[in-house]
Amino acid sequence: MSDQQLHFSGQRFSVEYHIQGTKEEACRRAAVLCIDQTVEAADHVIPSGVIRDQLLGQMLSIDRVGDGVHRATLTFPIELLDGTMGTLQHMSFGMAGLQSRVRLANLSLPDEAIAQMAGPRFGSLKLRALLEVPVRPLVCAVLKPLGLSARALASLAYEFALGEVDLIKDDQSLGDHPFCRFEERVTLCAEAIAKASRQTGRRCLYAPHVSGPWPTLLDRASLAQNAGAGALLLCPGITGFDALSTLARLPFPSLPLIAHPDFQGSHFVNSATGIAPAVLFGLFPRLAGADVSIYPTFGLEYPISQEDCRGIAACCRSSLGACAPIFPTAAGRMEASRIHEMVAFYGTDVVFVLGSDLRRDPTRIRSACQEFIQLLEAEVAP
Numbered sequence: 001m002s003d004q005q006l007h008f009s010g011q012r013f014s015v016e017y018h019i020q021g022t023k024e025e026a027c028r029r030a031a032v033l034c035i036d037q038t039v040e041a042a043d044h045v046i047p048s049g050v051i052r053d054q055l056l057g058q059m060l061s062i063d064r065v066g067d068g069v070h071r072a073t074l075t076f077p078i079e080l081l082d083g084t085m086g087t088l089q090h091m092s093f094g095m096a097g098l099q100s101r102v103r104l105a106n107l108s109l110p111d112e113a114i115a116q117m118a119g120p121r122f123g124s125l126k127l128r129a130l131l132e133v134p135v136r137p138l139v140c141a142v143l144k145p146l147g148l149s150a151r152a153l154a155s156l157a158y159e160f161a162l163g164e165v166d167l168i169k170d171d172q173s174l175g176d177h178p179f180c181r182f183e184e185r186v187t188l189c190a191e192a193i194a195k196a197s198r199q200t201g202r203r204c205l206y207a208p209h210v211s212g213p214w215p216t217l218l219d220r221a222s223l224a225q226n227a228g229a230g231a232l233l234l235c236p237g238i239t240g241f242d243a244l245s246t247l248a249r250l251p252f253p254s255l256p257l258i259a260h261p262d263f264q265g266s267h268f269v270n271s272a273t274g275i276a277p278a279v280l281f282g283l284f285p286r287l288a289g290a291d292v293s294i295y296p297t298f299g300l301e302y303p304i305s306q307e308d309c310r311g312i313a314a315c316c317r318s319s320l321g322a323c324a325p326i327f328p329t330a331a332g333r334m335e336a337s338r339i340h341e342m343v344a345f346y347g348t349d350v351v352f353v354l355g356s357d358l359r360r361d362p363t364r365i366r367s368a369c370q371e372f373i374q375l376l377e378a379e380v381a382p
Contacts, residue, residue, distance in 0.1 A: 020101035083116030114321030123324025161196030163369020190228035205230030248289025282315025
């Protein structure tokens with residue numbers, strides 16, 4: 001294709017990088033990113049004309065945001081995006097991610113580019129409507145630990161559902177193990193939850209963990225919906241964000257999707273490099289099609305701050321073209337003692353993800369669930 005056959009609309013998307021070093025160093029490295037994030041070629045092989053003038057990244061601004069840290073805002077043509085998460089991730093941080101002291105801090109897409117992305121099928125509002133829980137935070141119980149049989153997990157799911165939690169998800173460690181086969185686990189857990197729901201009169205959605213190479217993952221997702229699952233759990237750090245996007249676009253299976261942060265920790269734990277948590281756990285899952293994004297909560301042993309979690313929640317909820325808002329979460333060994341703190345911080349549009357806290361007394365799992373929900377309802381009561 002000749003240079004003359006290239007046509008760009010003039011619309012561009014912007015990417016913010018935090019670059020460590022002096023302003024001179026930051027300017028130099030930002031100029032390299034303009035090339036490496038597009039053509040990744042030596043200057044002498046970049047032709048003059050449209051490629052050099054319009055296709056390359058352009059530096060919009062650079063300013064100091066901290067001691068030895070500068071924010072470089074670069075822009076790129078929207079024609080370099082194609083509606084897939086892989087291309088968006090490549091264009092925003094593909095080659096930049098190989099450099100030290102560079103962090104993807106934010107990106108801003110025009111509505112036309114957002115409309116190309118899968119986005120959530122349900123979002124927080126439709127998920128609330130599906131569960132018939134209009135106001136209070138949602139509660140998601142976790143099936144664990146790894147090592148229990150499918151029948152033992154189904155028994156636990158039954159108790160959780162009788163406790164009237166809204167969602168029950170597999171632990172991300174559950175796959176297709178010889179001692180706990182995927183099909184048996186999903187079938188038994190879905191049946192147990194359906195039985196409990198008939199007794200309580202309340203809907204509870206079961207989200208099995210679907211994983212594996214794409215044909216296997218799709219087969220498992222379809223099997224899960226046919227077996228009665230009400231949602232799906234994916235780990236996009238392992239499956240890729242486009243697995244999430246594809247499931248969000250397909251006519252079947254057509255279930256709410258929960259994104260788990262497994263295998264993504266190395267992207268954010270070093271604040272000088274990697275990807276800002278707001279992008280990694282807020283913007284990326286939402287654009288990919290998640291309806292709920294799980295990530296570790298501040299105040300625990302994870303290297304994530306209140307400000308990080310505030311940014312994630314904002315990316316989950318803020319106006320984003322035609323992309324519906326999704327649920328952030330309060331997760332990571334969450335306890336009832338933190339309900340007031342979490343509701344004060346997140347408000348009511350949040351999902352509490354609870355594993356061990358509901359099982360302190362194995363004879364009172366049902367009651368523990370009910371008591372947690374009662375505490376939530378009291379917290380948000382007018």
